Amino acid sequence: MFILLIIVGVSGLAWNNQRRADFETTNKLNSPSFKNNETLPAQFTCDGDNLSPEFTIKDTPKETKSLAFIVEDQDLDKKQFKDLPNPAHLMVWNIPVGTTRFTQGIRPPGTIGRNLFGNFAYGGPCPPEGETHKYSFILYFIEKDSLAITSDAGLAEAKKTIEDNSIGKSKLTASYTRVKK
Numbered sequence: 780m781f782i783l784l785i786i787v788g789v790s791g792l793a794w795n796n797q798r799r800a801d802f803e804t805t806n807k808l809n810s811p812s813f814k815n816n817e818t819l820p821a822q823f824t825c826d827g828d829n830l831s832p833e834f835t836i837k838d839t840p841k842e843t844k845s846l847a848f849i850v851e852d853q854d855l856d857k858k859q860f861k862d863l864p865n866p867a868h869l870m871v872w873n874i875p876v877g878t879t880r881f882t883q884g885i886r887p888p889g890t891i892g893r894n895l896f897g898n899f900a901y902g903g904p905c906p907p908e909g910e911t912h913k914y915s916f917i918l919y920f921i922e923k924d925s926l927a928i929t930s931d932a933g934l935a936e937a938k939k940t941i942e943d944n945s946i947g948k949s950k951l952t953a954s955y956t957r958v959k960k
Contacts, residue, residue, distance in 0.1 A: 807949035819953035825905035833883035846874035854912040911956040
């Protein structure tokens, strides 16, 4: 009987972690800077002003204690960047739960991680010339006030901790093509 309880408990934990990773809410994260599943304007890329887009957050789940936000290139050549620990354009966690807006061009509040370009800031999309890449902007709803992730943590490490403590997420995507010069 005791072994059966352990098996049921472990199965429940595995299901709970899977549920957290897969639970995606819609319309919690929006952007007046671009429309979901459309082209990202050049001003938010390396070809423009390299500004971070504006985002609005609404209807945060009541269990949320803090937020996390990751911007990454879904088409990044992982082999090319195999020695780079942070193939993300932006990673921020420990964002206060009352935050309802990320202002264009201003770093969101919270702990910021090193990005793809080695900076602690937003680094706009910059795919190879002539290529179209798809970018994900993911807001995570965290069940803890604070996550113990160092600013130098790699994307895989930070994302695992964030997803393990997430009660849901909301995602926007946009694509960008660099014009051959």
